[in-house]
Amino acid sequence: MYLHGTSKINAQGHLEIGGVDATDLKEQFGTPLYVVDEQLVRDRCREYMDAFRASGLGFQVAYASKAFCVMAMCALAAEEGLSLDVVSDGELFTALQAGFPAERIHFHGNNKTLEEIEMALDAEIGCFVVDNFNELHLLQAVAADKNRKVNILLRVTPGVEAHTHEYISTGQTDSKFGFDIGNGTAFEAIELASKQPNLVLLGVHSHIGSQIFEVEGFQMAVQRVAEFAASVYERLNVAFKVVNLGGGFGIRYIDGDTPLEVSQYVKAITDAVKNHFATIGYAVPEIWVEPGRSIVGEAGTTLYTVGTSKDIPGVRKYVAVDGGMTDNPRPALYESKYEAVLANRANEAVQETVSVAGKCCESGDMLIWDLELPKVQSGDLLAVACTGAYNYSMASNYNRIRRPAVVFVKDGQGDVVVRRETYQDIIQNDLVPERIAKQPVTR
Numbered sequence: 001m002y003l004h005g006t007s008k009i010n011a012q013g014h015l016e017i018g019g020v021d022a023t024d025l026k027e028q029f030g031t032p033l034y035v036v037d038e039q040l041v042r043d044r045c046r047e048y049m050d051a052f053r054a055s056g057l058g059f060q061v062a063y064a065s066k067a068f069c070v071m072a073m074c075a076l077a078a079e080e081g082l083s084l085d086v087v088s089d090g091e092l093f094t095a096l097q098a099g100f101p102a103e104r105i106h107f108h109g110n111n112k113t114l115e116e117i118e119m120a121l122d123a124e125i126g127c128f129v130v131d132n133f134n135e136l137h138l139l140q141a142v143a144a145d146k147n148r149k150v151n152i153l154l155r156v157t158p159g160v161e162a163h164t165h166e167y168i169s170t171g172q173t174d175s176k177f178g179f180d181i182g183n184g185t186a187f188e189a190i191e192l193a194s195k196q197p198n199l200v201l202l203g204v205h206s207h208i209g210s211q212i213f214e215v216e217g218f219q220m221a222v223q224r225v226a227e228f229a230a231s232v233y234e235r236l237n238v239a240f241k242v243v244n245l246g247g248g249f250g251i252r253y254i255d256g257d258t259p260l261e262v263s264q265y266v267k268a269i270t271d272a273v274k275n276h277f278a279t280i281g282y283a284v285p286e287i288w289v290e291p292g293r294s295i296v297g298e299a300g301t302t303l304y305t306v307g308t309s310k311d312i313p314g315v316r317k318y319v320a321v322d323g324g325m326t327d328n329p330r331p332a333l334y335e336s337k338y339e340a341v342l343a344n345r346a347n348e349a350v351q352e353t354v355s356v357a358g359k360c361c362e363s364g365d366m367l368i369w370d371l372e373l374p375k376v377q378s379g380d381l382l383a384v385a386c387t388g389a390y391n392y393s394m395a396s397n398y399n400r401i402r403r404p405a406v407v408f409v410k411d412g413q414g415d416v417v418v419r420r421e422t423y424q425d426i427i428q429n430d431l432v433p434e435r436i437a438k439q440p441v442t443r
């Protein structure tokens with residue numbers, strides 16, 4: 001298994017993250033357990049901030065909180081000087097409760113409700129990323145009602161197909177998100193938005209997809225947006241102060257994944273912006289980005305205890321762990337691949353090939369197929385790497401399985417940032433109507 005960030009194999013032959021032995025983490029916090037290498041998250045934040053500073057352009061780096069949204073993470077992002085992309089009232093609430101500066105919060109989403117719009121307006125967030133005409137009209141009406149001026153970006157689809165899984169590709173014309181540049185809808189939206197008395201049109205937003213390894217897609221998106229900006233300026237005399245190029249920067253889950261350095265993505269984007277916006281006739285706009293996965297993905301490791309196994313001679317050996325698709329639905333959703341190691345015997349030689357199953361009542365609940373490990377025993381500690389993004393945030397209580405705790409590790413210390421769910425948490429919202437006869441609780 002590739003060792004990201006501060007992860008290493010220590011003298012006892014155990015996996016260690018943030019200076020804490022994984023077997024001690026199991027002892028202290030139990031399994032399954034999400035472990036986050038705090039230093040690696042901070043390093044990634046700093047890589048983005050430094051790369052943008054080096055470009056000389058105005059910028060904001062907004063952490064896409066959908067990747068992993070808990071109060072500690074919002075507080076960390078705020079401390080590192082990042083902005084925040086939220087897509088729901090729940091993410092907004094989490095950020096505000098963590099004390100995230102409202103003026104650095106950007107609100108996304110293709111179906112914001114009236115309640116969400118009012119909540120965000122009342123919180124005085126920095127910017128709405130408007131996705132469609134319904135939202136444009138609703139936002140203008142609510143802002144007028146509250147006698148407020150609101151910053152907006154319009155989300156456009158630049159017609160760029162990112163080379164990634166079709167479910168996480170968003171820049172193409174046939175997408176549920178945004179105003180299409182190609183068919184003229186984006187132009188229409190700019191014309192309309194620029195006339196709204198309570199909306200301040202800062203510019204546009206484009207996001208082409210996720211887990212992208214090449215810079216060409218981003219460069220192409222910059223070119224399309226710049227051509228669009230030039231035509232908008234020429235025909236409407238509207239200048240963009242901000243261009244948001246979204247997130248999508250890839251990470252290394254397994255051998256063969258070939259992400260670029262953060263600085264390489266940023267340089268490609270900022271160079272393209274300088275190049276394509278230079279001739280439009282106004283100052284080069286501020287560049288905003290929204291990385292999620294590349295900030296937290298490689299920093300996450302999930303620890304599981306191995307339970308049962310089933311050997312089907314000549315076919316395969318299944319080993320089951322105490323979590324699965326409830327804490328990591330990505331293999332079932334996207335056929336995502338992961339690497340793993342026995343954290344308690346990380347130095348031992350490979351002796352068998354096993355497939356790692358979860359504990360859900362579902363055949364598709366598989367975490368890793370054909371993983372090479374030492375002879376696996378019940379009680380072993382399996383560490384799956386690169387689970388920091390879209391794992392906790394997409395976790396569920398399927399089969400009424402309690403969601404694991406999340407622990408931040410740094411300099412030899414582990415701190416719980418989300419406590420493990422209890423049985424009481426599982427039933428806390430359940431109600432039994434009176435017409436259903438109440439059964440005596442026997443134990």
Ligand SMILES: Cc1ncc(COP(=O)(O)O)c(C=O)c1O
Pocket residue numbers: 064067085108168170207209210211246247248249290291292293294389
């Ligand atoms: C609008 C928008 N911004 C940012 C992101 C974050 O993407 P990633 O986690 O790939 O950086 C996404 C998710 O793909 C998104 O839809």
Ligand SMILES: N[C@@H](CCCC[NH3+])C(=O)O
Pocket residue numbers: 066168210330389390
């Ligand atoms: N949830 C996806 C990424 C979605 C990106 C959000 N637009 C994943 O786990 O890869």
